[in-house]
Amino acid sequence: MIEKIVVAAVVCWINFVMVDVLIGGLPEVPGVRGAKHIAHAIRNYGGNLNGGYMMGNIVCSPDASAGTLLASSCYYAFGSWEGGLLAATVVYFGNRICADPGYAGTTGTLTTTALIFIFSHFGFSPANFVAGMVLAIVTIQGLHHKYSSKILGSLARKMGTIEG
Secondary structure, three states, X not given: OXXXXXXXXXXXXXXXXXXXXXXXXXXXXXXXXXXXXXXXXXXXXXXXXXXXXXXXXXXXXXXXXXXXHHHHHXXXXXXXXXXXXXXXXXXXXXXXXXXXXXXHHHHHHHHHHHHHHHHHXXXXXXXXXXXXXXXHHHHHHHOOHHHHHHHHHXXXXXXXXXXX
């Protein structure tokens, strides 16, 4: 059971970071206003400004991290992929309410739904992904903002979405 949660956490982390960077255009600029304030606070603390933008977006709008968690939870609650589609609809409207110009949250919800469906054929349950996503979010938001922001900024540079 623990092994499946760890694998799910790694899959969720890669999924939501890749979707946020590739689809959401993060962490170059904030998608919503509050993200800028969080990013500058993290930079003033010694972190990376671009990684701080990404972390601020996670807090201020339903990006891929929220979409991943909602997809996992709704898949679990409904017992099927239809829960993931409901979550995608909710995240889509949540992004519009937050005036978020992107579709990373909706994309993250849909990719997570697909991943849970695929991994269910290998004995993984949606509950593994709920726990895994909580762990993935904690590694980005809960452990250490300074170093998390530097990891995110470094990944974005390596993927070519930001310069410098």
